[in-house]
Amino acid sequence: EDQVTQSPEALRLQEGESSSLNCSYTVSGLRGLFWYRQDPGKGPEFLFTLYSAGEEKEKERLKATLTKKESFLHITAPKPEDSATYLCALNTGNQFYFGTGTSLTVIP
Amino acid sequence: DAGITQSPRHKVTETGTPVTLRCHQTENHRYMYWYRQDPGHGLRLIHYSYGVKDTDKGEVSDGYSVSRSKTEDFLLTLESATSSQTSVYFCAISESGGNYGYTFGSGTRLTVV
Numbered sequence: 001e002d003q004v005t006q007s008p009e010a011l012r013l014q015e016g017e018s019s020s021l022n023c024s025y026t027v028s029g030l031r032g033l034f035w036y037r038q039d040p041g042k043g044p045e046f047l048f049t050l051y052s053a054g055e056e057k058e059k060e061r062l063k064a065t066l067t068k069k070e071s072f073l074h075i076t077a078p079k080p081e082d083s084a085t086y087l088c089a090l091n092t093g094n095q096f097y098f099g100t101g102t103s104l105t106v107i108p
Numbered sequence: 109d110a111g112i113t114q115s116p117r118h119k120v121t122e123t124g125t126p127v128t129l130r131c132h133q134t135e136n137h138r139y140m141y142w143y144r145q146d147p148g149h150g151l152r153l154i155h156y157s158y159g160v161k162d163t164d165k166g167e168v169s170d171g172y173s174v175s176r177s178k179t180e181d182f183l184l185t186l187e188s189a190t191s192s193q194t195s196v197y198f199c200a201i202s203e204s205g206g207n208y209g210y211t212f213g214s215g216t217r218l219t220v221v
Contacts, residue, residue, distance in 0.1 A: 036212075041215070044212045091207065
């Protein structure tokens with residue numbers, strides 16, 4: 001059965017304290033893994049797409065990586081404005097699967 | 109939100125009444141989707157459209173219907189609202205069926221009392 005699991009559910013960091021969010025998956029035929037950011041009361045906002053194991057993408061303090069079984073979203077020296085829920089999603093070609101998200105709080 | 113708007117943003121309705129949510133896009137994307145988001149669940153697909161008058165069911169389609177008479181508009185109807193349909197509903201659009209991801213609207217918060 002195709003599944004996507006995100007961990008941890010919630011994460012509190014001090015400003016400047018780097019960490020990683022995890023998205024692990026079991027799907028047949030991955031056509032793309034997506035990371036989104038969602039702020040309260042808003043729709044998910046696209047961050048990255050990764051298509052193959054070993055691929056990496058970066059944007060400001062965020063870096064996404066992909067292996068055959070999981071993806072990591074690394075946050076370097078986070079700031080309070082990075083506080084949000086981060087969602088991962090997988091495209092198998094037939095369907096999109098969304099994780100339940102990691103709620104990140106960055107404390108000044 | 110990249111040319112995608114949802115209306116209304118908030119709605120409270122009574123059990124048993126019909127409700128229609130609207131999604132409007134100005135991107136001329138072929139694919140449009142309706143998702144619901146609930147605590148403890150990832151976004152779940154209700155229905156999607158791959159062209160005018162071409163629609164199909166998602167994983168949680170029971171109790172919902174959709175229509176797409178124009179490229180830019182995708183309507184979601186709850187024929188007879190139930191409390192289990194209290195949720196936040198998101199519309200999304202895509203050029204290529206999801207190969208490059210989706211663009212989401214800001215959502216409609218629906219409460220069924």
